[in-house]
Amino acid sequence: MNVLVINAGSSSLKYQLLDTKSGNVYAKGNCERIGIDGSFVGHEENGGEKQKLEVALPDHKTAIKHVFEILGQAGFDTDKIEGIGHRVVQGGWYFPESKVVTDETLGWVREVAPLAPLHNYAEADVIEICREMFPSIGNVIVADTSFHYGIPEKAHRYALPRDVVDKLHIRKYGAHGTSHRYVWRKTNEFLKGDVHKLVSCHLGSGASLSAIQDGKDMDTTMGLTPLDGLIMGTRCGTIDPATVCYLQREGGYSVDEVDTMMNKQGGMLALSGVSSDTRDIEEAANNGDENCQLAMEMFYYRTSQLIAEMAQSLHGFDTMVFTAGIGENSSSMRLGVAKELEWLGVKIDEEKNSVRSGEPRVISTDDSAVKVLVVPTNEELMIALDVEELLDK
Template identity: 45%
Template sequence: MKILSVNAGSSSLKFQLLQMPEEFEIASGLVERIGNKNAEFKINFNGSSSKQSDLVVLDHSVAVDLVIKGLLEHKIISSLDEIQGVGHRVVQGGETFKESVVIDDDVVLKIAALNDLAPLHNPANIIGINAFRKAIPNVLHVAVFDTTFHQTMPEVNFLYGTPYEWYEKHGVRKYGFHGTSHQYVSEEAQKRLGKEESKIIVAHIGNGASVTAVLNGKSIDTSMGLTPLEGFPMGTRSGNVDPSIFQLMQQKEGYSLEKTLNELNKKSGYLGISGVSHDSRDIVSAANEGNHRAKLALDIQAKRIVDYIASYYVLLGGLDALVFTAGIGENAKEVRSLVCKRLEVLGIIIDDEKNNSRGDKEIQHKDSKVKIWVIPTNEEVMIARDVLRLQNSN
């Protein structure tokens, strides 16, 4: 069966067509700069790719049309009837959605009711859902939530030290994100360990980044919170800061709450500290050339990542495996090294030679007490698995 996994962002639409249950990628692609007159559409299939530039893509419905036409014109599918299910990534499920669900009009309304908890993400997710439901109406559509995997966190780990009424009235709590990635990678790690009782920490480090403690296959704590802003410094996000910053920036610079929040989300992290870029490749290059602020950006991030890993080591009562994943976790050997060198006191020892190679690998030193793995994530496969599961249960 062919299942389409969809990830709709505010200005992008990423997709992957998979043959299930074999989990074979038939095609994948991306529409970028939606809402502009210089959009791009790239599709990969059969070891080749096609790219269109300077397109007028004013909304997600146009992007969906591009995807469908691309699949048909390149003869990846002969008709839309071949697509038997569509899975949609949704960032915020709140406490409403404890698991993936079949989408109907009521589900769309409930997702929209959570927009305040994810104003940058959920509205775009809904636009993508509506566009695909209209284009491919007679198949199963499934919502897969970033937050679902973290619903197993206990209260002591997800509640903030704020008035309890904030939680009761407005859902103010830690939700966590990157759930499909953390679930996929931790399941792969658990298979490799060969035991159900396991203690795993997953470091999903990309432009957005989070660390999760996984006990016996269940998330028990994670670094992102009410929104993806909480945690450690990322590409453009600040991670944890003292909330008094909002008052200070208002007094000193006349910043509104919205402006300060925008700066913390889009102009901080690697970009804000280094003044060079939000891209780790640029940061590493600049640091190697002696740029102090670029090196500082790397060191600050590594230190804060280690703060979480060390805390979760204690929470889990030890550790079987530390796993790196996502764009930076999979490809930036320098970041992995900076993190692991600080963890040697816990018996987590990286092998520098093994760390230099690329791809899926085991990189711990022979004297390490903990496995260190690099496992490429595959959120699209996780989405397709849930579509298949719900398809079979209907």
């Protein structure tokens, strides 16, 4: 099935057209700076050279029109696109699994939007636009939170008054669920079923861990929002919640200012004072920048701490996987985290770890107590497979 996967943000829209049978990506691209001056579309076909088209993108509807025009010029008219999959950041309590778009399910995306206001409203708008413009094509919602929704109550419930928690649907929702689900599936396939307790490490600008037992998620590090858990590019990760009250009461910061500080001014950016990109931070650390060295040490320390926490939720683990931008590409980060876990018997083969590849691979030593792998994630394929399954029904 030819499926168009769309990932809409507040001012961006990424797309990928792929074949679910072969996994071939026919075309992909991104619409950037929607509603902002200097907007453009970046597009590439069949792995070829990326083209940058400077076009006015006043809103998401215009962006969608450009995407379909570009795909049409590449030979993919609407009659050749058999389904559209929409990545939705927050599925709330309505999406324990992916669902076909109807008036009701689209309404649910908007209803839970206060939990992810920068994403869900834009995603709902794009779904509505696709339905209006191309009524013959089926649409499917794939929520990032779905994979985590079934974690045990002891893992997802917060110790706040029950009436407040239940009324406002406050709980751990997590994120990156589509990636973690794909990583489990691919790892299980690669190891021919010889994996039972897996800690999946999705490490990128946004980062989270997932504890997976025989395909079922048991816990994850992100919470009500993606702010919780690991230190990330610009997110502070887990801190004492009273810090929020202290900043407002003693620092005089507003709610919005604290929100911005913790989501956009914190994390590796705040620690390093150089960049939110670990490539820049690693380079500066290697050149003697003490703040960047501390940032990397804290990243290794905090990540290993939470890996141990995920392992506890599984009562032990036999496999650990690195994935996403940092996890797939930074050998020094993988080594730094693994060294923190040596007390658990985790051992990395430094020669295997230094190899760059787009394929799954084992990087642990033969005598490591835990098998360690690098598995490139493919959220778009996972979304497309859900589209195929649901629309075929």
